[in-house]
Amino acid sequence: MANPFVKQYLMTAGPTPIPPAVSEAMAQPVLYHRAPAFIEVYARCLERLKTVFQTENDVLCFAASGSGAMESAVANLARPGEPALVASCGKFGERWVELCEAYGAEVAHLDAGWGNRVEPGELERRLAESGAKVVFTTLSETSTGVVNDVQALTQVAHDAGALIAVDAVSGLGAVPIPQDEWQVDVVVAGSQKALMCPPGLAFAGVGQAALDHAAAGPGHRYYFDWRRTVEGQRKDPPDSPFTPAVTLFVGLDVALRMIAEEGLDEVFDRHRILGRAARAAVRGLELDLFGPEDENANVVTAIKLPEGIDGAAVPKTMRDRFGVTIAGGQGRLKGKIARIAHCGYFSAFDITTTFAAFEMALREAGHDVELGAGVGAAQAVFLEAGVPVAAPV
Amino acid sequence: MANPFVKQYLMTAGPTPIPPAVSEAMAQPVLYHRAPAFIEVYARCLERLKTVFQTENDVLCFAASGSGAMESAVANLARPGEPALVASCGKFGERWVELCEAYGAEVAHLDAGWGNRVEPGELERRLAESGAKVVFTTLSETSTGVVNDVQALTQVAHDAGALIAVDAVSGLGAVPIPQDEWQVDVVVAGSQKALMCPPGLAFAGVGQAALDHAAAGPGHRYYFDWRRTVEGQRKDPPDSPFTPAVTLFVGLDVALRMIAEEGLDEVFDRHRILGRAARAAVRGLELDLFGPEDENANVVTAIKLPEGIDGAAVPKTMRDRFGVTIAGGQGRLKGKIARIAHCGYFSAFDITTTFAAFEMALREAGHDVELGAGVGAAQAVFLEAGVPVAAPV
Numbered sequence: 001m002a003n004p005f006v007k008q009y010l011m012t013a014g015p016t017p018i019p020p021a022v023s024e025a026m027a028q029p030v031l032y033h034r035a036p037a038f039i040e041v042y043a044r045c046l047e048r049l050k051t052v053f054q055t056e057n058d059v060l061c062f063a064a065s066g067s068g069a070m071e072s073a074v075a076n077l078a079r080p081g082e083p084a085l086v087a088s089c090g091k092f093g094e095r096w097v098e099l100c101e102a103y104g105a106e107v108a109h110l111d112a113g114w115g116n117r118v119e120p121g122e123l124e125r126r127l128a129e130s131g132a133k134v135v136f137t138t139l140s141e142t143s144t145g146v147v148n149d150v151q152a153l154t155q156v157a158h159d160a161g162a163l164i165a166v167d168a169v170s171g172l173g174a175v176p177i178p179q180d181e182w183q184v185d186v187v188v189a190g191s192q193k194a195l196m197c198p199p200g201l202a203f204a205g206v207g208q209a210a211l212d213h214a215a216a217g218p219g220h221r222y223y224f225d226w227r228r229t230v231e232g233q234r235k236d237p238p239d240s241p242f243t244p245a246v247t248l249f250v251g252l253d254v255a256l257r258m259i260a261e262e263g264l265d266e267v268f269d270r271h272r273i274l275g276r277a278a279r280a281a282v283r284g285l286e287l288d289l290f291g292p293e294d295e296n297a298n299v300v301t302a303i304k305l306p307e308g309i310d311g312a313a314v315p316k317t318m319r320d321r322f323g324v325t326i327a328g329g330q331g332r333l334k335g336k337i338a339r340i341a342h343c344g345y346f347s348a349f350d351i352t353t354t355f356a357a358f359e360m361a362l363r364e365a366g367h368d369v370e371l372g373a374g375v376g377a378a379q380a381v382f383l384e385a386g387v388p389v390a391a392p393v
Numbered sequence: 394m395a396n397p398f399v400k401q402y403l404m405t406a407g408p409t410p411i412p413p414a415v416s417e418a419m420a421q422p423v424l425y426h427r428a429p430a431f432i433e434v435y436a437r438c439l440e441r442l443k444t445v446f447q448t449e450n451d452v453l454c455f456a457a458s459g460s461g462a463m464e465s466a467v468a469n470l471a472r473p474g475e476p477a478l479v480a481s482c483g484k485f486g487e488r489w490v491e492l493c494e495a496y497g498a499e500v501a502h503l504d505a506g507w508g509n510r511v512e513p514g515e516l517e518r519r520l521a522e523s524g525a526k527v528v529f530t531t532l533s534e535t536s537t538g539v540v541n542d543v544q545a546l547t548q549v550a551h552d553a554g555a556l557i558a559v560d561a562v563s564g565l566g567a568v569p570i571p572q573d574e575w576q577v578d579v580v581v582a583g584s585q586k587a588l589m590c591p592p593g594l595a596f597a598g599v600g601q602a603a604l605d606h607a608a609a610g611p612g613h614r615y616y617f618d619w620r621r622t623v624e625g626q627r628k629d630p631p632d633s634p635f636t637p638a639v640t641l642f643v644g645l646d647v648a649l650r651m652i653a654e655e656g657l658d659e660v661f662d663r664h665r666i667l668g669r670a671a672r673a674a675v676r677g678l679e680l681d682l683f684g685p686e687d688e689n690a691n692v693v694t695a696i697k698l699p700e701g702i703d704g705a706a707v708p709k710t711m712r713d714r715f716g717v718t719i720a721g722g723q724g725r726l727k728g729k730i731a732r733i734a735h736c737g738y739f740s741a742f743d744i745t746t747t748f749a750a751f752e753m754a755l756r757e758a759g760h761d762v763e764l765g766a767g768v769g770a771a772q773a774v775f776l777e778a779g780v781p782v783a784a785p786v
Binding site for chain 2: 008010012014015016017018023024026027028029030031032033034035062063064065066067068071074098099102103104190192198199200219220221222223224225242243244245246247248319325327
C-alpha cells in the first residue's frame with residue numbers, strides 16, 4: 001500500500017492516532033464480557049470516564065459512532081410535536097437538526113453560520129421566542145474548528161428553564177467542559193478523538209434532570225434508551241445491556257490510564273500549547289484562520305487556503321506524496337480550507353511535521369510560501385512554553 | 394490476572410476467539426475513514442459480506458452491538474399501533490418483543506418456549522389470527538442452542554403476505570441462511586460470532602421489499618435508518634454516513650478473506666462436524682442435550698447439567714481453575730445448563746479441550762463422570778470426518 005520510504009501520519013480530528021500501548025492491549029486475546037477480567041476493565045472505564053467528564057453522573061456507554069450518543073440525547077429528550085432548539089455553527093451542529101426532525105420535534109434552528117460561534121444572547125432570544133425546553137449544541141465544531149462557550153450557553157438555557165445537550169465528540173478531553181461545575185445536563189462524546197482510541201464507542205454523561213425528563217417520555221427507543229443502560233451500569237458489578245465492544249474497552253482502559261497519569265489539567269495544557277503553535281504557524285505562513293482567533297479553539301485549526309490555487313490538491317498532495325493525512329473542508333467549504341487536528345495523542349513534532357508537509361504541498365500547488373516559516377513559528381511557541389511537551393508514552 | 398500456568402480458552406458464543414491475523418491487522422496504526430487505504434478495506438468488506446450473506450442485497454453496516462442491527466429492523470419495519478408478530482424460543486427472541494413494544498407496535502407473540510423450535514404451522518396460524526405484515530424471528534437462539542428452520546418460516550410468512558426479519562447474529566457464517574435463495578427479507582448479524590471479529594459491528598442484509606416497506610414509513614430513526622446507510626454504501630466509492638469503526642473493519646477484512654479462502658461451504662462443513670462432535674461428547678458423558686437433537690444446531694451445544702450438583706459451579710470451575718470460559722444458562726436456565734460454543738474460529742481441539750475441562754469440572758462438582766468419555770466420543774467423530782478439520786490459519 002504505502003511507499004515504504006514514506007511513513008504515515010494521521011492528523012485528522014477523528015479517527016486520531018492510537019498510542020502503541022492502546023493498540024497492544026487491543027491485540028490481546030478477546031475477553032468474554034461476563035468474565036471477571038473484563039468486568040474489572042469495564043468498571044474501571046466507567047469510573048475513569050467520570051473523571052474525564054468531570055462529573056459524578058453516570059457516563060453511559062454505547063457501541064456506536066459518536067452520532068449514536070447524539071441520537072441517544074435526541075431520542076431521550078426530544079418529543080414529537082414539541083419545540084427543540086438547535087444552536088449550530090457547522091456540519092455537526094446541523095446533525096442535531098436532522099436528528100430532531102427524524103424524531104418529529106418542532107425544530108427552532110439558531111444557525112450561527114459556519115466559522116462563527118453561537119452567541120449566548122442570540123440563544124436567549126431564540127429560546128424565549130420558541131419556548132423550547134431543550135437545547136442541542138456543540139462544544140467543538142469539527143467542520144470549522146470553532147469552540148463554543150458552553151458555560152455561557154448552559155447558563156442561558158437554564159435561565160430559560162431548558163435542558164442543554166452538548167456534542168463534545170471532538171472536544172471532550174481536549175478542551176475543558178467540566179460537566180458538574182458548569183451543570184451541563186448532557187455531554188456526548190466518542191472514543192476516537194481526545195480519548196485516543198479507535199472509533200466505535202460513544203458516551204453520554206447524563207445528569208438527573210435529563211434522566212427525569214427522559215423517564216417522563218418513554219418509547220421509540222431501545223438500544224439508545226438511557227434507562228436501560230443506566231440500570232445495567234449501576235448494577236454491582238456493572239453489566240452492559242448489550243454485548244459491549246470489549247476490545248475497544250480494553251483499549252480505552254489503557255488510554256484513560258494514560259490520561260490519568262498525564263493529569264487532566266496537563267492534557268488540557270498540552271492541547272492549549274498545540275493549538276497555540278498551530279495558530280502561530282498559520283500566521284507565520286501569512287495565511288488566515290477560518291473562524292475567530294480563539295485561545296480555546298484547541299481541537300482543530302482550520303486554515304483558509306490561498307486563493308488562486310487548487311485548494312483540494314493541498315490535502316491530497318500531503319497524503320499521497322508525503323504520507324500526512326489532514327482533512328480538507330466539508331460541504332460548502334470543500335477546497336476552501338485545510339483542517340489540521342491536534343486532539344488526542346498529539347505531540348509538538350506532530351505539529352511541525354504537519355506544517356512541514358503543508359508548506360511543501362502549498363509550494364507544489366503553486367503558492368509562494370517560505371519553507372519553514374510556519375514550522376519555525378510553531379517551534380518558537382513550543383520553546384516558549386518549555387519543552388518537553390510530549391504526549392504520554 | 395491469569396495464572397501463567399493456565400492458558401485461557403474462550404469458548405462462548407460471543408465474543409468468540411479472534412484469529413491472530415485479525416488481531417495483528419487491528420494493531421496496525423489507525424486509518425482515516427476517508428483515506429483511500431480505508432475505503433479499499435471498506436469496499437472489500439461490503440462486497441465480501443454479500444458472499445457470506447449469500448445475497449445480492451446491500452449488507453448495511455453499523456457501529457453497534459448485534460442488538461443495534463435488530464433495532465434497525467424494528468425501527469424500519471414496525472409501525473406504531475400496527476401488529477407485528479414475534480416468533481421466539483429463548484432470550485434473544487424475546488428481545489424482538491421488547492424492541493417492538495418500545496416502538497409502539499401491537500405485538501403478537503408466538504412463544505415456542507425455551508429449548509423448542511418455532512413450528513411453521515404455528516406461525517401460519519398466528520399470522521392469520523393477528524394479520525401482522527411483519528415477522529421477527531431467530532436463526533440460532535444463543536440462549537438454548539436451538540436453530541430454527543428459517544426457510545420454512547420465510548415461506549409461511551410470504552404466503553401470508555408478511556415480511557420476515559431474522560436475527561442471525563450467532564448463526565450467520567456458522568449455519569446456512571442463503572438469503573437470496575430462501576428470499577429472507579432481512580438478515581441481521583454481528584461481528585463477534587462466526588465472523589471471527591471483536592464485537593462492535595452490526596450488519597443487516599436488507600432486500601428490496603423491506604427497503605420499500607421502510608421507505609413508506611419514515612421517522613423515528615436516524616442512526617439506524619436504512620435509507621441513510623444504503624445511500625452512503627451505494628456511493629462510488631462507498632461512504633459510511635457516520636464515522637465507521639475503522640479498526641474493526643480492518644479486522645473484518647482479514648476475517649472475511651479467511652472465510653473466502655476456507656470457502657463458505659467448507660466453513661459450514663466445519664461447523665457441522667464441530668456440532669456433531671459436541672453432541673457425541675454429550676452422549677458419551679451420558680448427559681442430555683437441552684433442546685432437540687438437531688443436525689443443524691451447530692452454533693452452540695446446550696447441555697442439561699446433572700441434577701444434584703451445583704450447576705452454576707461447573708462453568709465457574711472451568712473458568713477459574715482451568716481457564717476455559719463457557720457460558721452457563723441465562724435467566725430461567727441459570728444453573729441448569731452449560732452452553733459450549735463452536736461458532737467462528739473453532740477447531741477440533743477446541744472441542745476436546747472444552748470437554749476435557751467440562752469433565753474435570755463435573756467430577757469436581759461431585760458428579761460421577763468417566764474422565765475422557767466425552768472427549769473420546771468427540772475424537773471418534775473427528776476421525777470419522779477425516780482430519781484435518783482445523784480452522785483456517
